Amino acid sequence: MLRIVIADDELPIREWLNYCLKDKNTKLKIVGIASDGLQAQELAVQEKPDVVIMDIRMPKMDGITAMKNIKKVLPQTEFVILTNYADFSYAKQAITCGAKEYILKSELRSSELIEILVKIEEERYTQYDRPRIADQLERAAQKTLTEHSGEHIDTNNQFIEKALMYIHEHFDKTISLADVAGQVYRSPEYFSRLFKEVTGENFSIYLINYRLTQARKLLINTDFKITDIAYRVGYQNPSYFSRLYKKYMGITPEDERRKNSLKAK
Template sequence: MLRIIIADDELPIREWLNYCLKDKKDSLEIVGIASDGLQAHELALKEKPDVVIIDIRMPKMDGITAMKNIKKVLPQTEFVILTNYADFSYAKQAISCGAKEYILKSELRSSELIEILAKIEEDRYTHRDRQGIFSHLERTAKNTLTEYSGDHYENHKFIEGALNYIHEHYNEAISLADVASQVYRSPEYFSRLFKEVTGENFSIYLINYRLMQAKILLTRTNLKITEISFRVGYQNPSYFSRLYKKYMGITPEDERRKNGDKAK
């Protein structure tokens, strides 16, 4: 469930957004409504929302400033920016500062807003930050250290070492056999152990991790897509583009356009 704050200085907009989202109570929860940027900032720090839907121009603190201040404390919070045509350049600035999406108020539709929020929720689960796996592994390893034999604990430590190696060498032409050799296990045994501990096949994990790094480069740099392909371990840019579309649901070009149309 996404926890959401609505922030807009226009009462009709606040009421309309609340009306559109309240029927989605099984998947969305409105945890606060603000009428200015300062109030939005204070509410966010208190409620720690997953998403803030915020107007770009508000009294006391504008939307971009509020977003920047909130992200300093809550970097995982996503932002959907509301803007008018006159503020379009500000909207692009907001995207470059980390906003997930912007919507023109004159074109605001409940279906579009719901679709954006659904995509945010999907991204949070499907393309979650893999650093969380380390915490899971650490907790599991500590538990198994007291509950099982030393071999069971060592297996988890080997997989943690494998993940470290993948994260450091994902841009190279690494294979399951390469990583298995780094932790002194046979490829067959390592493959079974990797799936058992992480819940994913080695090849799928590597693809997802590479594509996550590609998304960061697509949305935060102006590197050419061909160069990004090389940097995340794919020497064939066409193959990279097909993989990105398959796993991320969008082409690299559209990903970049959606996030500010930075130069290719």
């Protein structure tokens, strides 16, 4: 479960974020709401959240300063930065300072925000140890497999092959690490480790790369609108899709299509 602090000096934004996230997803829990940067810093130190959703420009202390101060005490806390168009260059500075994502307020959608938070949760599975009981379950499962060393590799490969088939058939829908782990009857923690061991990639990164590879094929070979392509590869927010495409493919979807259109002439 992600523990979240919301920090924004605009009451309507705070209320909207709280409404969108509270009780909408069992993996998300709001542990504090702040109306200025100083309060956000104090709340974060007190509550030790996994994620802080924070506006860049706030009274008493700006978002970047608050983020830097919180990072010194809680280096594992992730930040999702909210900004207006006028703050765009400021947002880039926030990313440089360690923010996980930034969202323009004019394009803020609950589906995009939840998608970002779910992605953060999935990545944390691969980065940090989980509770002792989960570790014990993993060790027990590993022991059972290693007792049959000749079958160990084949068994692992079979699990992951089935998982990959599920991903390839359902990448256009909202799927999570827990969903795929359930398909092979493994705990998310154990499956995450096994997936990385066999494929060499984290689950979330593999899913992103697979979706974007399929998107590239559609950009090059079809006339579908970029908005439609985003939906077809599993992203409900086209602007989020475009940012991901630029981040991982090194080029915007529009430029990808334009570049390949020129090659075809």
